Amino acid sequence: MSGTTIRSRAPLRISFAGGGTDVSPYCDERGGAVLNACIDRYAYATVTPGGSSYVVSSLDYNCTIDCALDDPFIYDGQLDLAKTTVDWFRGRYDIPAGFEVLLHNDAPPGSGLGSSSAITVALISAITGLLRVPLDEYETAELAYRVERDEAGIRGGRQDHYAATFGGVNFMEFRDGSVVVNPLRVKAETLYELQYSLAVAYVGGSHVSDHIIDRQTENYTAGNASAIAAMDELKMLAHRMKNSLLVGRIVEFGELLNEAWQAKKLMADGITTSRIDDLYDAARAAGALGGKLPGAGGGGYMFFVCKSGRRFAVQESLREMGATLDSFSFVTEGVRTWFV
Secondary structure (H helix, E strand, C coil): CCCCCCCEEEEEEEEEECCCCCCCCCHHHHHHEEEEEEEEEEEEEEEECCCEEEEEECCCCEEECCCCCCCCCCCCCCCHHHHHHHHHHHHHCCCCCCEEEEECCCCCCCCCCCHHHHHHHHHHHHHHHHHHCCCCHHHHHHHHHHHHHHCCCCCCCCCCHHHHCCEEEEEEECCCEEEEEECCCCCHHHHHHHHHHHEEEEEEECCCCHHHHHHHHHHHHHCCCCHHHHHHHHHHHHHHHHHHCCCCCHHHHHHHHHHHHHHHHHCCCCCCCCHHHHHHHHHHHHHHEEEEECCCCEEEEEEEEECCCCHHHHHHHHHHHCCECCCCCCCCCCCCEEEE
């Protein structure tokens, strides 16, 4: 390894439809489908080689851990996902010296934008760049998924790792442990209009996605007919929303987004709260066609597709209810790595 610092960034994403159908065992047995788009918010990982230890720091959590080369990491709830990622490489490659890792994110923890998965993708990309390990996009995304879900034991789906790796607007299909990423050739003017129609706000609240995913999985394995029907409906709506986007029907897209949110709420308890319902109703009354939380649920960001000329009224209704307004732009690039 040289002494050159290497840096990676991976984009965060918003999920329009199908989120939750990418979680096992549903997707393995019935197949899942997700429509998502990457945005101009990023997770960053910087790796600087040298020294006699592994040092991992997070600006978001204001936390640093230091581990000697021959010592095991102590898994104590502090930066455990980053430790697991470094350990995966420690166990498989001859790393002659230590290195320092610095992590930070453009979105707060619990945003619902796939930030933890994007951090994992960025860190894997930085370390593989440092070690000169060649991985293609599918290999990078699948490794990030395996590290986070299998090695670290953090429950969730597959879409976030693939979105952060590939970038752009994608329709993703999941079945039997395999993933197919279909990049969508959406007309530029359609994306401009969709972006213009979006009202985005950070609504806060507790966002503990693995608890919600646990309940969703339990509902599926227990044969809960209402929850399974909701997942099937979400998968179908992901297909329909993809078609609406490809032909530029933004109004139809927004109306289907409302249907998708109504279905998503039926998958498990905790996806919505009384505050989220109140915000949603206020936005709809002000002119939103449809909206949703982009993550598993419970809090974080909300976004709405608005009727023509109603975005500002929807934003004002959200602001009056205490939400913090924000805005996103769509981006085409996935994870990128460079030497500093």
